[in-house]
Amino acid sequence: MYDRNPTAAQQWSYDSATGGVLNAAACAGAADQKRRLAQGEVMGRVRGTAAVLGTVVGALVLSGCGAVDLPLAGVRLGADGAPYALIRPCGDDSYRKPSLDGSAKSIDDGPVTTGWDVAKEELTGDAExxxxxxxxxxxxxxxxxxxxLPAYHYSITxxxxxxxDSYNGVVTFTTEDITxxxxxxxWADDKAMSLGEFEKLAEDSC
Incomplete structure (x- = not known):
């Protein structure tokens, strides 16, 4: 069973404005701004601090900060040798902005150069x-x-x-993991497994 109260290390989440990914540092920075606003440090304790604080709190929720990463996505190798993406949201939950990001492993924190992203925010149901x-x-x-691509690493989120009750469905993998x-x-949760094991993992994680 996965803990749905995340630590900072577990947080790497979608930014609703850009469709990109926020890492733990970005979430921590937003949370720190929330704290400082609450203490009146950012706005100099002037009128309007409460309104700005509300905006920051809302942004934290919409950006996925505070969301725990769960193994609700996977990649299956088909009988034809082709890879298939698996998405398993919890129950009837809607989900937003699925994406596939790929970048060369030889470049530390290199740019995303392959994949796809989706702007839709009210998707429902399992997908393969x-x-x-x-x-x-x-x-x-x-x-x-x-x-x-050879020597690439990827993530589906x-x-x-x-x-x-916020979460990210996540799987990370390399080309070599899938081949x-x-x-x-x-491939899910950083290891290979049967389809049945993946379905149980996803169900238990919810």
Whole structure:
């Protein structure tokens, strides 16, 4: 069972304004601004601090800061040898802005050069689709090569942000992790497993 009260180290979340990913430092910085606003340090204790504080609190929720990362996404190797993305939100929860980001492993914190992102925010239901071909109804924006590239690392993420019950579905992997799978196996939670094991992992994580 995964703890849905995250530590700072677990937080790397969507930014609702940009569709990008916030790491723990960004979330911590926003949280620190919230603290300083509450103490009157940022606004010099002037009128309007409360309104600004409310804005910061709302931004923390909408950006996914405070959301715990859960293994609700995976990559399955099909019988045809092609990779398929798996998305498993908790129950009937809606989710927002799924994405696939890929970058070269040889570049520390290098730019995302391949993948896709989706701007939609009220998606529902489990999803399974070819890794580089998300459902047409999602209207994904693609970038770079639509195939696994050697020596690349990737992440699939999606978010569910509700006050008091926010989480990110996350899987990270390399091209080599996926090509080493047997047909039918799933990569999730940093290891290979059967499809049944993944479904149980996702269910138990909720």
């Amino acid at each position: 689709f070819p890794l580089f071909s998300p459902p047409a109804a999602w209207q994904a924006r693609h970038r770079g090569a639509r195939r696994l 999606f978010g569910h942000y509700v006050t008091g 080493a799978l047997e047909p039918g196996q799933v």
